[in-house]
Amino acid sequence: MFSNKIAYLAPVYNHENYVLELLDSIKKDISLISIDIAKEIIIIDDGSTDNCNEVINNWCINNKNLNINYKSRENKGLTITLNELIQSTDANYLRLCASDDILISGSSEILLNEIQSNVTLLAVCGDAIIINKDGKELFKSSIAYHGGNIEKLIDTKISYDELILNWCIAGPSSLIKKEFYENMKYLENESIDDFYLYLKLIEQNALKIIPNKLCYYRVHDTNTSKTTNNDKRIENLKSFLRIIKNFDSLKLKYKSILTVESLTIAKINFLEKKYLNCSYYLFKYLYYRVVN
Numbered sequence: 001m002f003s004n005k006i007a008y009l010a011p012v013y014n015h016e017n018y019v020l021e022l023l024d025s026i027k028k029d030i031s032l033i034s035i036d037i038a039k040e041i042i043i044i045d046d047g048s049t050d051n052c053n054e055v056i057n058n059w060c061i062n063n064k065n066l067n068i069n070y071k072s073r074e075n076k077g078l079t080i081t082l083n084e085l086i087q088s089t090d091a092n093y094l095r096l097c098a099s100d101d102i103l104i105s106g107s108s109e110i111l112l113n114e115i116q117s118n119v120t121l122l123a124v125c126g127d128a129i130i131i132n133k134d135g136k137e138l139f140k141s142s143i144a145y146h147g148g149n150i151e152k153l154i155d156t157k158i159s160y161d162e163l164i165l166n167w168c169i170a171g172p173s174s175l176i177k178k179e180f181y182e183n184m185k186y187l188e189n190e191s192i193d194d195f196y197l198y199l200k201l202i203e204q205n206a207l208k209i210i211p212n213k214l215c216y217y218r219v220h221d222t223n224t225s226k227t228t229n230n231d232k233r234i235e236n237l238k239s240f241l242r243i244i245k246n247f248d249s250l251k252l253k254y255k256s257i258l259t260v261e262s263l264t265i266a267k268i269n270f271l272e273k274k275y276l277n278c279s280y281y282l283f284k285y286l287y288y289r290v291v292n
Contacts, residue, residue: 002178005038006108007091011081012043012099016051018218021135023059025103027066032106035113037093040067042085047075052099079186079193086181094176100218101172102131107214111175114210122180122206125198126214128170133220142217143168153209160202163209164256167195170217180206187246190239199247202254230271237268259288 008026012019023041030039045052053072060068069088076084086094093115095108107126114124127150128142139145143153148168153159163169171194184200186193201207241264244257251257262285269278 001090002092003038003090004036005040005089005091006033006093006095006112006175007089008039008041008095008097009082009085009089010041010043010097010099011046011078011085012048012052012056013046013075013078014048014050014052015099016048016055017133018100019052020055020059021102022097022099023056023063025105026097027063028105029103029108030066033109033112035109035116037112038067038091040069040089040091042088043068043070044081044085045070045072046078046081047073077188079188079190082186082193083188086178089178092178094178094181095172096174096176097172100220101128101170102135102216102218103172104129104214104216107173107212108175110210110212110214114208115175115177118208120206121177121208122204123174123176123201124208124210125169125174126210126212128173128215128217129213131216131218133218135216135218138219141213142170142173150211154211156208159209160207161254161256163198163202164254164260167198169194169198169209170215172215172217176201180204187243190243191236192239192243195240196243196246199243199250203247203250234268234271237264237271240264241268255288255291259285262288 010022026041033039043056045056056070060070093112097103111124115121129137130139130142130145132138143150146168147166149162152162187196190196244261247257262281266278266281266285269281
């Protein structure tokens with residue numbers, strides 16, 4: 001059984017300049033929840049080499065009125081940390097909070113009202129505002145920034161295909177029921193954790209997207225999707241491809257997966273300078289875009 005509780009789960013790694021903003025935004029968001037529900041904050045510092053541990057410890061000392069569970073340990077990686085955070089709570093509702101992002105005040109109340117209004121839902125996701133490393137607003141919509149179309153995403157008839165084709169959800173803009181994780185764990189050897197998560201939700205037909213702006217998503221040099229290192233880009237794309245191959249059953253229903261798979265293989269071949277193979281898969285990608 002799960003408790004009538006919302007848990008804010010924060011994996012932290014080398015974000016001493018940002019983590020305090022996240023924690024203060026969680027505190028303010030909690031203060032605006034009018035629904036009768038317990039709240040907790042669970043933080044794991046995943047072996048940071050900067051001053052994160054001291055920053056978080058001081059924040060916890062100054063906020064003893066909140067229900068906080070914090071620990072710092074050796075580095076194990078993001079996906080292992082996410083699984084550990086999820087298993088450490090019995091809360092019915094989970095909000096994953098990247099340590100370099102910021103929650104918009106009152107956003108959890110919006111998500112809770114939405115997910116509680118439909119018993120078939122396992123997750124609700126919204127939009128985000130893009131900020132830079134200094135907190136300056138860059139784009140008003142994370143969905144638009146990543147190539148998504150909000151009108152298509154909120155249309156339940158086509159939202160899943162749009163999400164697959166244009167991956168555009170910022171992690172902290174989501175609220176997910178703990179029961180979903182009873183049969184799902186993040187793949188601990190893969191780096192693209194969020195795409196796997198949402199394909200699993202699509203597989204269960206239990207995801208809804210709303211247009212509300214729910215967090216600030218920070219773009220900076222250490223974002224996984226923004227790396228310019230060629231070897232790292234290839235490994236991230238191969239991780240993305242391995243994740244897609246876990247969902248062959250979905251390809252019958254969502255041809256958009258074939259489209260994304262072909263483009264991913266084309267990108268890998270291009271970065272590996274296998275241009276003939278790249279051309280072949282780029283042709284397949286264009287074909288699937290037309291027929292779908």
